[in-house]
Structures are given as C-alpha cells and as structure tokens.
Amino acid sequence: MSGDHRQDGGDAHVEALSAITLATHDMPRAVRFYEALGFRMLYGGANEAFTSFALGASYLNLTSETHGPIQFWGRVIIYVSDVDAFYRKAVAHGIEPQFTPRDAPWNERYFHLTDPDGHELSFARPL
Structure with missing residues (x-):
C-alpha cells in the first residue's frame, strides 16, 4: 500500500467490545x-x-x-488498537465523529460517532 496508508488510520482495528x-x-x-x-x-x-x-x-x-x-x-464502547488512528480512518471515509479524541478522567482515550440509524458508538483505548 502507499505511504499514505498510516495517515488515514488504515492500520487501526477493532479489538473488543469494552462496555455498554x-x-x-x-x-x-x-x-x-x-x-x-x-x-x-x-x-x-x-x-x-x-x-x-x-x-x-x-x-x-x-x-x-x-x-x-x-x-x-445508551452507547456501545468498542476498544480499538489506536484511538487517534481509528479517528483518522473514520474521517478519511467521510464519517463525522462528534469530537476529536480526548482523554477521560476514567483513564480512557476516546471519541464518539453516531451510526446511520442513530446508535452512538464510542471508540476507546485504556490510557
């Protein structure tokens, strides 16, 4: 793949369902x-x-x-390998997250987006 692969978060992947x-x-x-x-x-x-x-x-x-x-x-929380790379991947595919990745007081880095049917998804990784 081209050198731009990493910039769009192409290496980021889902690891597990963290929480609901x-x-x-x-x-x-x-x-x-x-x-x-x-x-x-x-x-x-x-x-x-x-x-x-x-x-x-x-x-x-x-x-x-x-x-x-x-x-x-409610919200489904999904652990990903790299929150910032996964955010870039979503944006590169025309998806508009609710905010850029941030660190939470409960020791996770995360961002939210809403699927086409209105379900809120949070992509996170423990700090």
Whole structure:
C-alpha cells in the first residue's frame, strides 16, 4: 500500500467490545439494582452522573438523563488498537465523529460517532 496508508488510520482495528452504557432517570435506583445483582462498582455511585460496573472483562456503565423522557438509549464502547488512528480512518471515509479524541478522567482515550440509524458508538483505548 502507499505511504499514505498510516495517515488515514488504515492500520487501526477493532479489538473488543469494552462496555455498554445505559441511560437512567434515577441513578440511585439503578445503582441499587445492579449492586443487588452482584455487579462490582468501579467508578461513580448513586450520587454521580456516571457509574461503571465490572461485567466480566467488560463494563456496564450508567449515565444520568435528568430532563424529560430518555432521549439517549445508551452507547456501545468498542476498544480499538489506536484511538487517534481509528479517528483518522473514520474521517478519511467521510464519517463525522462528534469530537476529536480526548482523554477521560476514567483513564480512557476516546471519541464518539453516531451510526446511520442513530446508535452512538464510542471508540476507546485504556490510557
């Protein structure tokens, strides 16, 4: 392939499903529910806007939606080999991510995009 191959993120690839994020109107209730099922909390809590539970080698995240009916169903988080290269790959194919890659306080580098049917996908890599 040409020398430009790396610039478009062509070497970046999907590695694993990292997490699924679900929206909730009532974080305390949702946290109690998942704790009752034995899920181990890793981040956040009943009084936080974002909570993450261990789910085997993956994660179940909860995000608080506080206004009106839940408009946001959730998000699938996919681990990739190189977040920035994967971002460049998406852009090179005419896909418009919601923002450029950034580092999160939960120790991941990530960016989001929306598929043609409105499903939010997050591409991430642990820092």
